[in-house]
Amino acid sequence: MTKPDAQVDHLVIAAESLDQGVQWCEATLGVTPGAGGEHPLMGTHNRVLRLSTPQYPRAYLEIIAINPDAPPPGRTRWFDLDDPGLQRAVHLQPRLVHFVARTGDAASALKALHRLGLDRGPLAHAERATPQGVLRWQISVRADGQRLFYGALPTIIQWEEIHPADALPASGLALQSLHVWHPRLEDLQAAHWAIGLQGVTLEQGPPNLVATLATPKGIVTLESAGT
Secondary structure (H helix, E strand, O other): OOOOOOEEEEEEEEOOOHHHHHHHHHHHHOOOOEEEEEEOOOOEEEEEEEOOOOOOOOOEEEEEEEOOOOOOOOOOOHHHOOOHHHHHHHHHOOEEEEEEEEOOOHHHHHHHHHOOOOOOOOEEEEEEEEOOEEEEEEEEOOOOOOOOHHHOOOEEEEEOOOOHHHHOOOOOOEEEEEEEEEOOHHHHHHHHHHOOOEOOEEEEOOOEEEEEEEEOOEEEEEEOOOO
8 A cells, every 4th residue: 555645735724704814814924815715514714825835835825714604514613613712712813723734545544544543534525616616625524623633633635636726826925834843742743654744843842833934024933822
């Protein structure tokens, strides 16, 4: 069996609302996020920005929020968006909460994690409409919506024909690095190794996910500590 070869796909910024997320993005990163879309499966919607660099090809930033106009999804939403503690945190301001890793064989990646006793969740089929066509993908979502390891164990995604970053214009943003701190360092290292994850530095310490971006405002560091 070929070992999965995962790469950083996108950073997840949780916001109380997309309006709040846009204001945060303009004030913090100096750019206005582009249009995203709606996720009927989860009752959420997003705005997106390209972050691609040679080290992180096709990477992008997603600002995501519960869609107040969507019907309840009948399940727990992804990325812990229904968690009261996270909701209190993003009420104050949007923040980095998670990242998603893409692979060409999501099923194999999930099996590799399962062998370590880690349930990243089953693959769900999702889609959203864009001007370039319908985006379709498979994504690992636990029934309880949990991110695991305080967001440091990525959600697994496998895109179909279209990848959203291919149609995103240059944003003036570039992902420079992604660092993870966690007290269960060996467990997290084993999980990242099992899926062949590249581009993420791991260190021992209190849980924190730290992304460093080049922006029109200079170098900006986003952290997840407290979520």
